[in-house]
Structures are given as C-alpha cells and as structure tokens.
Amino acid sequence: MIPPGQVATYGQIAALAGRARAARAVGLVMRGCPPGVPWHRVINHQGGISKRANASGMLAQRVLLLGEGIRLRRGRVPLDRYRWDAHARGRRTNGRREA
DNA sequence: GACTTGACTAGAC
C-alpha cells in the first residue's frame, strides 16, 4: 500500500503488521515477496538500500526508485522527504514534508 | 523442537 514516489522503512512495515520489533523479519520474509508487491519502496532506517545475497537486486531497486521520481542524496533516500506516513496518507504535504 | 541466519534498529564509541 506504499504509494509510488514514497518509501517506508522495514521498521515501519513491521509496526504496521503489529510487530514493531520485527523489522528484521520483514526483510527476511520479503525475500520471497509475491509479484505485485512494491518491494522496492522498502528501505532501511538510514534511507539506504539494504545489502542482500543478490547484489543486482540493489541496483534494480535504485533504478526503480529513481524511476518514481525519488532523488537519492549521497546514495540514500532522504527520508525526511520521501518517507511514507501511514497516518497522514491522503493528506496534502504540498510537496514539502513537515516534521 | 533447537540452532543458525539475515532485505533491521537503537544505543554506545
């Protein structure tokens, strides 16, 4: 349910699933994510693309994110700007994100 | 059912 052009951290997903401390498990389970899941919008808490067994996957993710208009700063996604806020979903942030 | 592994995080140096 993460909207295009935005990203969420593993911890966020875990929290939404009711397992606030299962961020690590989120990544594990996501290894076998079914088609249709915007897995590329999930990044680590530092806004970076987490390392995995298959390095090519990281590349693909970077490309997909760029394709959605997400600009990377120093190799990481500026969470202050692109982090998906599940509670404010639908609210107009007017392009800029407030605290 | 116990042990290991890993697409994570938060806190301390």
Next chain:
DNA sequence: AGTCTAGCCAAGT
C-alpha cells in the same frame, strides 16, 4: 558522521 555491539522476529535446516 561512520563503526561496533547487542536485541529482535521469523524462516530454513
């Protein structure tokens, strides 16, 4: 800010 360590949860052996 970058690096290291210790908890955490679920899956695969």
